Amino acid sequence: MKKRILAMTCAAAVAAAAVPVYGAEETAAEPAQSAEETVATNLGVMVNEEPVEFSGQQPVIVDNVTLVPVRGVLETLGVTVAWDAETHTITLTEGEKTGTLTMDSDVFQTGDTSVQMAAPAQNINGLAMIPLRAVAEYFGAEVGWDAENRMVLVTKAPEVQYLAEDTYEKVLKDENGNLLAEVKAIYPVLTAEVPEAARDTVNKNIAGLTMKAADTYLVEVKDEVTQEAAELGENFHPFQLVISYEDAFYGKGVLSYLTTVWEYRGGANGTTKGVGKIYDLQTGETKTLGDYINLQSGLTERDYMVQVFRRDMASNSEKYLEGAAQSLLDTNTNLGYYLKDEKTMVIFADQTTLKPHSEGIVKLEIPVNK
Template sequence: MKKKGLAIACAVTMLASSVPARAADGIKVFVNNYEVVFQGQQPVIADGYTLIPVRGALEAMGVQVVWNEKEKSVLLTKDKQEAKLVIGKKSFEGGKVQLETPAQIIGGSTMIPLRAVAEYFNGHVAWDGKSKTVSITIDKKEDAYSAVTYKKDLKAANGTVLITGTVKYPQLNTETLGVEARAINDKIASWAKGSLESYLSENKELVTKEAGDLGSDFKTHDFIIDFETPYFKDNIFSFYSNQYTYTGGAHGNSYAKGFTYDLKAGIEKSLSNFVALKDTNPERAFLKNIIKDDIKQNPSKYFEGADKMLEESQADIGFYLTAENQLVVFISEAGVVSPYSSGIIRVEKKLALGNK
């Protein structure tokens, strides 16, 4: 069985309650041969049943998880299916589905008996007692991709949250797209999670000092990555991702990045794979000229002298695809050639794109 880690957010955290449980040493959970990596609370055995953090395996199955603090319940949704589990209750769906043991809060995390819930969302569950492995398989889907969320915060020694970190990124359906899709997934996940990890590490000392100096006036910092609906056609997978950071000032900062992958080769594609480029710095010059044309056609969107600002700027200029022969060009940072309130400048351009 493959032991490739699957990027999964930490379990939902809440106030801990006392539940008789013991650590389930060595238990591993796989979804379609990908190992679920639980961060923080690990699987435990309670009342003779193995319980796992609600987010890990279910999110790997494409199930969305939402915690309701007032009701002490968790809402699970996937496609048109929905289930609400209430802490302490041994059934859901109006009693139609029975749980071996109720959902519980252990170590600040919502823990559930996996089998009944996974099977409700069309997962097939198998237990291997010798290797202490839970294997979940889900039927192949036609969906090209799903969204994965990874969270990690930076906390002070006293538990105060200094930086909240959340990254959301697409993962291709490897069941239908094959081994090349797995390579692409690894690259995307590595970039998204690595960006968050690096930001927390690089800013730890500075933010810790700031929090100590400001005391109660300190404002929690944020690091967020999100993405927009990708373009998926003719073995091309392309999407736009936006990184937002807030450091306590009047507004945050945005940084954009575009990704375009070849699903057959499992590699990232450059603009030269789609259009003929001639200049010495061909891709940047080509993309910059598209923005210059928009400055001329829509001057009210930009600062006066925006074309000169663009020439002098060292900000990255990227692209992504949104439809057949539809290219979107963007300046990676807000405020370069237009007011910051305008956000990231994006210009759509219809081109005769050829997949070389």
């Protein structure tokens, strides 16, 4: 580490332009904190063993809390930084993750979650300075401290691509070549470093189920769509089936996701159904709800899912359709589950079965307790 620190001036440094926190007019009304009010500490920051150079204000320690310019380190981690001068807020974005900082507040807001930082985001010499740990950890980095070299050490492993995608398309036409129905499918392909036999089993299962669903659909609708095309003539719209997936989770030895199946058979809107999957990546077999949730003796998976929805209906009845409780008793009402992450199970029901069509697939999150 000492050799690397001594060689910092020769390393390829990352330019770190800071976020100005006040415009020229506002600066006069609310002066920036002066350098004398902070503790000059000759701190350094390294991201994945590469030094970060800051133009202007350097990292400092204020009241025993290390503060760094907000832009330099986070942009090096792949986080986009946006400043709103009107509200004095900083929005941080990476992929689907978004967080918000407000000047002079020690709260880091991420969706519905508020994380208290070690100190407020603050203006030092006209630049936004923040305590790094809470923010960096939210975006998947680890933060350490090298006391001997007075160096903040930030590390973030490169994102592992554990999934690829494949497609399957098929059409049904009449004897004149006119389109009657079509299927478009996108499905996940596991590429992670797991036992080869398990990976092959999982991928074969996913592809097989997708293709079977597509082929079966075209067989099932053939007579119906042929008759409707003949009756409607120019007003006929081809039937469609679109298969996709969402909420993919890879971790703790499993791959889990929700397959969405959108179907259109005429009318104003199509409807979406769901199929949840949890694959064991050691064996290639599917896992059950009981592997993650303590089910009372004699309670089936469906009984448990019905209970989950009933509890939510009891406290949020206004969000459900009038006949939702009765629909739960109908065994034709599709209910399912999948893992959103290692701590969260999602119980779901198909679109329009329990809530209005605009709500899409109905999802309830419950904690894993096994």
